[in-house]
Amino acid sequence: MSNLHLITVLVEDKPGVLARVATMFARRGFNIHSLAVGPAEELELSRMTIVVDAPDVEQVIKQLQKLINTLKVVELSGTDAIEREVMLIRVNADTEQRSSVLDAAAVFKAKPVDVGATTITFEVVGDPQKLADFLELMRPYGVVSLVKSGRIALAREPKARNLRAIG
């Protein structure tokens, strides 16, 4: 697990940029653990957040930089980054379990977004650890289905590092 690295990549928003990045990863034998892409602050730019599984992250960064459509590549360490994932999770919650499930969810600020006869679906937003913990908590009730977004991340403002708890 220690080979996981978090990278943000600023790219030109051109057709096929994602394919170029994915092809380069495949070609070089780097594994994508998670990937999220969306528009960045400027028009015509996109930002990718990639969690890569590779022993030599420097080579990954250099190969990304080598792509013609790549503007900037930054590796973020866990403490320098604000990281978020979204999870939708549907758990068994019949009448007997329902209140206990809801109590547990409340602790995690997981939001019930759909309630059926025997299940409840929650939306959870947070850093990867929070999502993992919530999943563990829900397992005993029975997880019916689950979907997670890729991770997104931004570097923290240098000044704000001491006030990390805010994030």
Place this chain on the structure above:
Amino acid sequence: MERISISQALIKALEFEGVEVMFGHPGGAILPAYDPLYDSKIRHVLARHEQGAGHMAEGYAQATGRVGVCIATSGPGATNLVTSLANAYMDSIPILAITGQVPTTAIGNDAFQEAHTWGITMPTTKHNYLVTDAAEIPDVIHEAFHLASTGRPGPVLVDLPKDILNTEVVWHDPTGIVDLPGYKPTTTGHPLQVKSAIELIQQSQRPVLYAGGGIIASGAHAELLTFAERANLPVVTTLMARGAFPDTHALHLGMPGMHGFYSAITAMQKSDLLIAIGARFDDRVTGDPSHFATGAKIIHVDIDPAEIGKIRKADVPIVGDARTVLRQLDERLAKVLGTGTAPTRTEWMETLSGWKSAHPISSYEQEPGGLLKPQYVIEELFKTTGGDAIVVAGVGQHQMWAAQLWKYTKPRTWINSGGAGTMGFAVPAAIGAKMGMPDENVWAIDGDGCFQMTMQEMICASTEGIPVKVLIINNHNLGMVRQWQRIFYNERFSASELTDHTPDYVKLAEAMGCAGFRAETAEEVAPVLEKANSINDRPVIVEARVDPDEMVFPMVPAGGSNDIVILSKDDLS
């Protein structure tokens, strides 16, 4: 304002870039572009296979230093180009490939001759384009030339849907400057790193300058000579750098690598400082990297930052163009030396010359009346040409002998497929080289196996009037495969034998419109080569029937340690 078709704009854009020749093969999707080509001053050479067109563009680029251009139709035309693109990508050769594509409205529908060219070629090009906006054409071509020829050179592909080719636009000359926010190659080395490099060099007891193909790509051979002499540094030239430093120079140790010179391999292995310039620590040079030059510090100069630290960590990394950085290094050294001279390192230099004289490369015996030796034939070619030729090789034993035995003294006189090892490269690449350097004597040294992969391009050479010469080292075997089977597979020669006298190369030469000669004995070789050298009105094919059991030495088995160099057959047991 005058409106012209995109096809006309394409040809105009190529003319604007100064293109004088393109190599290609037409077909449905690219036909619109072939129509204005009919009136253009750009010469089109009709390759008999698109792979040939690609290698011709590469040979042209490697002989001249200019961008080579090839053109093909959609689908199979484009896929036939893939081998050449992969080859150009591996060896950093600047070529532009133009391919036709089915109309934009048909893309994705499995239309006739549709292939996902853009996707297929993504990992084998420096960059590629699928043009969907007609107005972009002049700028895309300009950008493509810029990308192919600057930074670390490489192949660029432009895929053009047929409906786009038929669109009309108002021509505008491309704006001079290409501004790509994500592409700004660093050419000047960091002064502090240059300073550290010179410090390391001055302190080193056993330095070796490891010159790679980047020296030739950046035109840094003169700077290399100046610097190596001032710093008193022994030099090795890799397979891609033959000719970057004169073989005849006292500081030259030869070629390193799997079939390199003992002196070059061992000098690197025992050195305390390797100064790698435009080289990439290829596995054919390093052998097992964990056993490679373990006592050496590394100065690594390359224009591609990703090469630095990829295989071997650099103590002093310098991102920059080889020529610029060599000038910087030389300036710094001159300043540091003042009126003094570089360390003589007498002990190291004596050791090196000891290795050089104890283990010269040439270890074969040509007995009069005995089987013709391939090495002898290549040395005779060197003699009969006076070494004044551009040599283009295929892949295999003959390639290694051509790299070892010829004395290269100038850059761009040795052209081969190094990184990809593409059999079939020699004939078309020689045609491209001859197109670029028509006044030079261009000799392909090819294997019979390689020749059979792209020999139809000799028809292109004869009908287009491109008088290249081909020496086929015919051992009627896939010789290099046979060598490996002999050494590593207990002499089980599985599928490596080619038939002895089929085809008849002399008849074949004549059938293809070339002059054809054969040499079977040592005595016949020189006269036949003299005859070949005197013919300049058509291509020539010379077949030399040689001993199939000769092997290439020295040899470091793949993945082995460079400490163990097999010098001859006797070392095998």
